[in-house]
Amino acid sequence: MTDEERLARVTLSRVLEPGDETGGRWVREYGAVAVARRLVDGGDPLPGVTYTRWEGLRGRAALVRPERDLERAGEAGVRYVCPGDGEWPAQLDDLGDGRPTGLWVRGRPSLRMWALRSVAVVGARACTEYGAHMAATLGAELAERGWVVVSGGAYGVDGAAHRGALGAGGATVAVLACGVDRPYPRGHTQLITRIAEQGLVVGELPPGDHPTPSRFIQRNRIIAALTRGTVVVEAAYRSGALVTARAALRLGRFAMGVPGPATSGLSAGVHELLRGEAVLVSDAGEVVELVGDMGELAPERRGPVLPRDLLDPAARRVLSALPGRGTATADVIARGAGTTGDDAIGRLYELRALGFVERHGDGWKLTRQAMISVHEGHGRC
């Protein structure tokens, strides 16, 4: 990833609307640098758009100052993660030409690592108390099982799912339909700030951009593509949460639905989904049974773990702070690693995704595989 390429992608992230597959095709065929240059410097329209539309894109491009954008984002704790970066979540490539040019990210953990073991929990804004209860419980119980809870930061089901995960000391990611520096909805400013501190806030729109109806719809494809599956908690007919679930199915992910009373309009959309390919789930155990690895329910994780040498130094310090036997809380591990509790939790979820550690209630411990790799002389650092 050259600086030139990154700057070109910043430009495109300000010019192209989310999910613009014509723009995505240009980037695939000519490269981001050539497309951005053609838009900024002028020239004949690229194929697939009218002259008027092309001029509209050029008008946007003329105003972009990508260096300044990156600098200001950096000052606000926001980074731009592009395809080719180490932090890029490869599963977004499944979106084909609808793949975002990049994602703006707020928060310490690695998006790529967190996305590996993540599930989306989404649903109605105007949910019932039952829906809020189910979303919060799923959020908490998925987090307790070491899963990252992804949602859209909205009122209702989304907020309850995020709060459930946060309340369990777990990992959660909010995918916004606007700039990650501008919490939307405004009433969730505190929640989204807390997610950025303890987890991740991501979005494809550059800092300062507003949400629009089509941006909400396009945001849903990111949630679907990032995660192993999407759980819809409550949704009326034609709800955006159903769009996310259908996108998940199209992308080969799991779609799941929480049942509710047949008399509830806010469960009608979920039930429609359950009459199709979606799977009915009543609790986090059933979600994990579906999206988890083979043998996920067994206490020990199978398979080889990554060599420690490939971990970044901060992750290695956290790993070293785990006790040789038994569990320790994230706070104890943070003190041992000389970092903050939030940072330690982020690293622990990454190490969990890589098979080094597992969570037991409030504590964390080395997996059997991680212990074996010590005995085999890979060494602790």
Next chain:
Amino acid sequence: MTDEERLARVTLSRVLEPGDETGGRWVREYGAVAVARRLVDGGDPLPGVTYTRWEGLRGRAALVRPERDLERAGEAGVRYVCPGDGEWPAQLDDLGDGRPTGLWVRGRPSLRMWALRSVAVVGARACTEYGAHMAATLGAELAERGWVVVSGGAYGVDGAAHRGALGAGGATVAVLACGVDRPYPRGHTQLITRIAEQGLVVGELPPGDHPTPSRFIQRNRIIAALTRGTVVVEAAYRSGALVTARAALRLGRFAMGVPGPATSGLSAGVHELLRGEAVLVSDAGEVVELVGDMGELAPERRGPVLPRDLLDPAARRVLSALPGRGTATADVIARGAGTTGDDAIGRLYELRALGFVERHGDGWKLTRQAMISVHEGHGRC
């Protein structure tokens, strides 16, 4: 069906327990008459049972007075319907050696005709208000669409389904796990009496017999086999209603479930079913879409109708009482046919199963096919 065969089957219905497949195999291999004679007159045990068990069956057989049984049943308005009788519902033959030796029937309508377009609605005895509401609504709406509602006459979901159908002036069948002359549970004496007056009460146990746990379980296979599909409204884990639904699946019928809150233990069994082969249904329309004929949702029924000459005289009188155009209520039709309202409703459901009439709200009208057969000169009688 000879008198000797019928009397032999009455004897067997007092001697063999419901679902006894060894006894069923004897009947298939040697015939009911030979098996009954061997049990009554004595002789070596038939294959597949111990000597002790055989002596137990012989002890029962010694006490049976089949002529007296039939006579007393007739006085109480109960008839014995056997395989080979015109009223025998052929779909019970799918039970193989578990097929009942016969069914005791109370009520005017033809069990065979009614079973043709029937759906089971079953569920928990100790249901919630939500479950009772859903069962009553399904019962009423299925009846309004011309479907016969079959259930077990129990408290809770079963009773609500029967009452829903009765309240809509519709057709309902209670399948009991005891003699049809002894309403069980006692608290449903009035309900079961009303079902016998307006619909049918059936069971494989002879008059006077008590229910037992195994008889309840075996009764469920009759409900599953009689109907085109079984809807479970509410059921805890290990509920008998799940036995009915699984029997339906084994017999190639549809199993359906009404969703409820994931937090409700009384929906947990239904949700377990919905995670398997059962289909989620929220209303009668979705049930009919599944179990109905092709094009069931279309206003007109397709396909040829039976020649009127094959109808029995009482059904022909009711058919003649329908107006040439437009609808009439069951009461008006009953007056025209010179019979009671209950009898007319029974006949109308039979005629519905045969494609002659259809129901519209409170009224009944001739189908297009029935009208065509008039124009083609088949004649009204």
